Amino acid sequence: MNAADERPARLDVGVVGAGRVGAVLGAALQQAGHRVVAVSAVSDASRARAADLLPGAPVLPVEDVVGRAELLLLAVPDDALAGLVAGLSATRAWQAGQIVVHTSGRHGLAVLEPALPQHVLGLALHPAMTFTGTSMDLVRLAECCFGVTAPEPLRPVAEALVLEIGAEPVWIEEEQRALYHAALAHGANHLVTLVAQSMEALAAAGVERPHRLLGPLVHAALDNALRAGDAALTGPVARGDVGTVAEHLRQLQGVAPDVRPTYVALARATAERALASGRLRPSAAEPLLDILATDQERQ
Numbered sequence: 001m002n003a004a005d006e007r008p009a010r011l012d013v014g015v016v017g018a019g020r021v022g023a024v025l026g027a028a029l030q031q032a033g034h035r036v037v038a039v040s041a042v043s044d045a046s047r048a049r050a051a052d053l054l055p056g057a058p059v060l061p062v063e064d065v066v067g068r069a070e071l072l073l074l075a076v077p078d079d080a081l082a083g084l085v086a087g088l089s090a091t092r093a094w095q096a097g098q099i100v101v102h103t104s105g106r107h108g109l110a111v112l113e114p115a116l117p118q119h120v121l122g123l124a125l126h127p128a129m130t131f132t133g134t135s136m137d138l139v140r141l142a143e144c145c146f147g148v149t150a151p152e153p154l155r156p157v158a159e160a161l162v163l164e165i166g167a168e169p170v171w172i173e174e175e176q177r178a179l180y181h182a183a184l185a186h187g188a189n190h191l192v193t194l195v196a197q198s199m200e201a202l203a204a205a206g207v208e209r210p211h212r213l214l215g216p217l218v219h220a221a222l223d224n225a226l227r228a229g230d231a232a233l234t235g236p237v238a239r240g241d242v243g244t245v246a247e248h249l250r251q252l253q254g255v256a257p258d259v260r261p262t263y264v265a266l267a268r269a270t271a272e273r274a275l276a277s278g279r280l281r282p283s284a285a286e287p288l289l290d291i292l293a294t295d296q297e298r299q
Contacts, residue, residue, distance in 0.1 A: 010033050010034055010035065011034050011035070011070040011071040011099070012034075012035055012037045012068060012069055012070045012071070013026060013029050013030070013034045013035060013036045013037065013069060013070070013071045013072075013073060014036075014037060014038045014039070014065040014066060014068055014069025014071070014072045014073065015036060015038070015039040015040070015050075015054070015057075015065070015073045015075060016039075016040045016062055016065055016066070016072065016073065016074050016075065016076065016084070017040060017041075017046075017073075017074065017075040017076040018039050018040065018041035018046040018047070018049050018050040018054070018059075018075075019046060019049070019075060019076075019133065020049070020131035020132065020133030020137075021075045021103050021127065021131050021133075022039075022073060022075025022076075022103070023039075023046070023049040023050055023052075023053040023054060023133060024053060024131055024133060024134075024137040024138065024141070025073060025075060025103065025127065025165075026039065026053065026054050026057070026073060027053040027054060027135070027138060028138055028141055028165040028166075029071070029073070029161075029165060030054070031138065031165070032164045032165050033164075034071065036054050036057040037057065037058075037068045037069065038057060038058055038059075038060045038064060038065040038068045038069065039054055039057045039058070039059055039060070039065065040059065040060060040061065040062045040065050041059050047059060049133050052134075052135075053133075053134075053135065062084075062088070063088070063091065063093050066088060066093045066094065066095070066098075067093065067095070069095075069098065070095075070098060070099065071098075071099045071101065072098055072099065072100045072101065073101050073102075073103065074100065074101065074102040074103065075102075075103045076102075076104075078104045078105070078106045078107060078181075081102055081104050081107055081111055082107075082111050085111060085112055085114050085115055086114050088115065089114035089115050089117075089118065090114075092118060094115050094118040094119075094120045095118075095120075096118060096119040096120075097119060097120075097121065098120045098121065099120070099121045099123065099157070100112060100115060100120045100121065100122050100123070101122075101123045101124075101125050101161070102122075102123075102124055102125075103125060103126055103127065104124065104126060104181075105126040105128075105147060105177070105180065105181035105184060105185075106177060106178055106181045107124060107177060108124050108149040108172070108174040108175075108177040109122055109124055109149055109150070109151065109174055110174065112124075121151075121154055121157075122150075122151070123148075123149075123150045123154060123157070123158045123161075124147070124148070124149040124150065124172075124177070125146050125147075125148055125158060125161065125162060126146060126147040126148075126172075126181070127141070127144055127146050127167065128144055128145045128146065128147060128170075128184055129141065129144040130188060141165055141166055141167050142166035142167065144167050144168070145167060145168045145169070145170045146162045146167050146168070146169050146170065147170055147172040147177070147180055147181075148162060148169045148170060148171055148172065149171075149172050149173070149174055149177060155171075193262070194262070194266075195214065195218060197255075197256070197258070197259045197262060198210070198214055198218075199211060199214060200255060200256055200259065201252065201255045201259060202214060204254065204255050230273055230274070230277050230279070231277075231279075233270065233273075233274060233279060235270075236248070237267050237270045237271050237274065237280075237288065238270065238274050238279055238280060239280075239284075240280055240281065240284025240285065240287075240288055242284075242287045242288050242291060245267060245288060245291065245292070246291055248263065249263070249264070249291075264292055267288075267292055268289065268292045268293075271285055271288050271289055271292065272289075
């Protein structure tokens, strides 16, 4: 039987954590026909988000949200999840047969173990997307994937929950969750830092609209990298242009102090990957790596 044929019955949903992820996923489940019956929200921003995306859902203490839900969505920071599960388990707040879904990328099923003696059905469903906490995220969900980890008997239910909100389930083994999450953080979070640094340097060079100049280039580079991996590499490091790289290092001295060390670290990684893949000759790589190593030692 296909996972889509295992569509779960319409469920009363509780959302613990009306942050950017929790409020949006609650709204997505509601669009799929489920009913959000309660939400926890502490800050003014999360309360406003809940009112906007989950209108009519009462804002209640966490224990009351748990008590009302057939499907409980735990959308809290990675480092807070274990403590939340432990606390709810200690007070025996869970309901037998309750589906408990957490959205952490780092954690799999082990973090839910304290709740298992109370007969909950635990799932790990992590959306591989960056969230704004607004309705525009509901459209983006249709293009994203979820990292899914579940007990084998519950795998069809987990995948069906993802499919019915329009996303694609991708199976992640329990022991690979942390590596999976590290890969996503490295590719997405660090990309934001890189682009922000590039725009800052362009502004220092007198460019009035850095995003307009950089946008098409970054979009093309990202598309090429996703299609071809290392084969998409271009630029002075890949060509072994030592003089150009040295001039870049001189010019970046006048920009924010975090930019130049980032350039050096990424240039070294780029050179090493280009050398390993045969795109950069050893004779060109040696002086390039020397200048980058020397610069790194000075910092």
